[in-house]
Amino acid sequence: MQSAAVQWNEVRRSLEEVGFEPNQAEALVDMVRKREQRLATKDDMAVLNVDVSTVDALRQEVRDRHESLRQELHARIDALDSKLSGRMETLSSTLNGRMDALESGLSGRMDGLSGRMDGLAGQLTTIKWFLGAMLAMMTPAAAALVRLAFV
Numbered sequence: 001m002q003s004a005a006v007q008w009n010e011v012r013r014s015l016e017e018v019g020f021e022p023n024q025a026e027a028l029v030d031m032v033r034k035r036e037q038r039l040a041t042k043d044d045m046a047v048l049n050v051d052v053s054t055v056d057a058l059r060q061e062v063r064d065r066h067e068s069l070r071q072e073l074h075a076r077i078d079a080l081d082s083k084l085s086g087r088m089e090t091l092s093s094t095l096n097g098r099m100d101a102l103e104s105g106l107s108g109r110m111d112g113l114s115g116r117m118d119g120l121a122g123q124l125t126t127i128k129w130f131l132g133a134m135l136a137m138m139t140p141a142a143a144a145l146v147r148l149a150f151v
Contacts, residue, residue: 008033 008029015025 011032012022012025012029015028016022020028
């Protein structure tokens with residue numbers, strides 16, 4: 001420290017020798033001293049470079065961890081999506097199978113009912129013909145009875 005103070009005194013005397021007034025020389029030396037204190041030394045820069053490297057390494061580590069977490073989350077989401085898709089396909093095929101079986105059963109029953117309806121229609125036609133034949137045979141007898149009743 002004393003060597004720096006001695007150097008500044010020498011600078012102030014040199015300024016006074018070239019024509020600066022003592023208070024001007026003192027002000028100029030103070031201004032230069034304050035500015036010099038603001039300047040970084042090579043050691044300060046080396047420490048700063050180490051700090052910057054440390055911060056960069058930490059930043060990269062955070063990025064790597066974030067990327068690892070992100071990849072893990074995407075893998076979990078993909079696994080869940082795949083599992084859900086599999087379950088949906090299974091459920092869909094099960095429901096489609098049950099609906100097909102129900103439709104097939106209903107179709108068979110409807111065909112059976114249709115066959116029975118056709119059989120009933122045939123029987124009704126037979127009864128209708130039978131009644132028609134009966135009426136046809138009974139009509140002359142009925143007419144004769146009616147004539148007898150009015151005669």
